[in-house]
Amino acid sequence: MLLSFDVFGTLINVRESSYDAFRSILGESGRPDVDVRAFWEYWEERNISHYWETYRPYKEICALSLGEAFAHFDIPGDPSAISHYFDAFSRFQLYPDVLSTLETLSRRHRLAIVSNIDNDLLAVTPLWREFDLVCTAEKARGYKPDGTLFRYLLEHAGVPLNQILHSGQSQFTDMVGGKPLGLTIAWINRRNIQLAPTVPKPDFIFPDIASLIPLIERMA
Incomplete structure (x- = not known):
């Protein structure tokens, strides 16, 4: 089997990182009082909306979405401040279950990553292992x-569709994009959130990727 994984939010704890x-x-924009979590979520929603448009690099989308988030929160900020986010990639943290789980799975299966990202940002992300296939936007x-x-x-992939299991945390990118193509998808619902009624249902739901191991042993 080929086991593919979303990166940011599934392997990497991107929010906390x-x-x-x-x-x-x-802070640089003069609004340290704004709830960073609410601001981040709005910014990410705008990113996802731009993924549907004619292709542009992820870094350009991030800057565009930051400008929209500034406008939404009535902040007179400069979108070039998104460089702080890009500079943080080399310090991003994996979830605790990731390395041991991937090591176990890699003994019998090929591993892939599938990420809405630019190549250079992925290259500096500390994933601490190699993958058999790397798919980026x-x-x-x-x-x-x-x-x-x-x-x-x-x-x-080099294998038939029914020999691929994709695992991802984003219902609005992983499920929305993958299920219509017939992919088998495990939703890694680390944040224990509700599935939106407009989103195709995943084949499996787990709280982390360690929970994939018994499933994959049965499927192999």
Whole structure:
């Protein structure tokens, strides 16, 4: 089997890893009082909305979305402050279950990552292991929600569709983009949130990736 994984939010604890960068952005913009979590979530929603548009690099989308978040929160900020976020990538933290789980799974299966990201940002992200297949938005010239990035995965997987299990945390990118293509998807619901009624249902739901091991042993 080929086991593919979303990166940011599934393997990397992206919210906790990037809040300090966004606190710096808000502080430099004169609004340290703004709830960083609410600001981050609005910014991420705008990112996802732009994934549906004609391809542009992730870094450009992030800056565009930051400008929109500033406007939404009535903050006179400079979108170039998004550089604080990019600078934080080398300090991002894996979830505690990631390395041991991937090591176990890699003994019998090939591993892939599928990420809405630019190649250079992924390159500085401390994943601490190699993967058999790396699929990025930059390589695919498109993102997950409209299926472009998942079609890239399917084209390069080297196995039939029914031999791929994709695991991801984002219902609005992983499920929305992958399920219409027939992918088997495990929703890694680390934040224990509700599935939106408009989102295709995943095949499996787990609180972490360690919980995948018994499932994959049965499927193999």
